[in-house]
Amino acid sequence: MGRVFGVMNRFLSNATNRIDAKGRVSVPAPFRAVLAQRDIQELYCLQDLVFPAVSVGGPDLLERYERQIAQADPFSPEANAMSLLVHGGGVYMRLDAEGRLMVTDFIRDFTGVTTEVTFVGRSDHFQLWQPQAFHEAQAAARAGRATFAARPA
Template structure:
C-alpha cells in the first residue's frame, strides 16, 4: 500500500473532542505504523507547532521518525536543532485511533485552531491536516487560488514536476 494520504473530508467533533478519521486515512496510518497488527489501534503524532500554524498536522509513525532522524542529524546544541525539537517534539501530541476510527483532540489543540462542531481533513502527502473548516476556506484555499491565479494563462501545474528527480 502506498504511504500517501489522499482526499479530504469534514467530520463532526463531539463535546469531548472525539472526531472520526476518514477511513482511507486510517489505512495509511496502519501501514505507516511499524508496530501495528490487525486488531490494534494505529498510532500517530499530531504536531500543533507554533502560533502561526492554523491547523494540526498529523504524522504516521514512519513519517515522524523521518523528521526525527533529520533533526537528530543536526549539530547538538545548534539553535536550529533546539527550535525543531521544540516544534516537533514539544509541540506535539502522540495519540491512537480508537476501535471506532476516532481520535480525541485535547481541548488545548481544539482551542489553538478554534475548532468547534466540525473538523476539515486535508491530505498532504505523507501527513494530513485538521482545520477549522472556515479557516481552511479563508486561509489555505485562498492561498492556493492566489497561486493558481498568478500563473500564466493555460499553465498546467504539472509543469513544475518536469526535471524533478525521484529518490
C-alpha cells in the same frame, strides 16, 4: 478485503466531520484505510510549521522531522524552534474501535476548531484544520500559485 489501489496508499483530499458531545471525531474512512495498510496504530501529532494545523502520522512522521533538524545548523534559530515544536509539542494519540480520535485542548487551541474538524491529506500524513481556516489558506495558496502559473515551468 478489496484490492488496495495503487495510488490510494497516500493521504489525499479532504473531508469535514463533526465533533460529538464527548469531544470525539471520526477519522475519514479512506485515511483509516491508509493507516491500516501501513500498520500504523499509534499516531504522532505535532503542529504544522507554517499553518494553524496539527499534523498526524505514524512514527515515521517524527523521524522525518528529526532528520530535518539534524541537517540544520544546531545553533540556528530554525533548528531550535523546530526542536521545540517537534519534541516539546508532539503528542501521541490512538483511535478508538470506531476510528475516532479525541479532540484535545492541544488541538483546539492551536487550530481553533470548535464544532467541526477538516481532515486534510498531505500524502504521507494528514492534518486537522478549522474548516474556515483551511479554505482560506487554500485560496491564498491558489492565488499565490496562479501568479506564477502563467510562466512555463
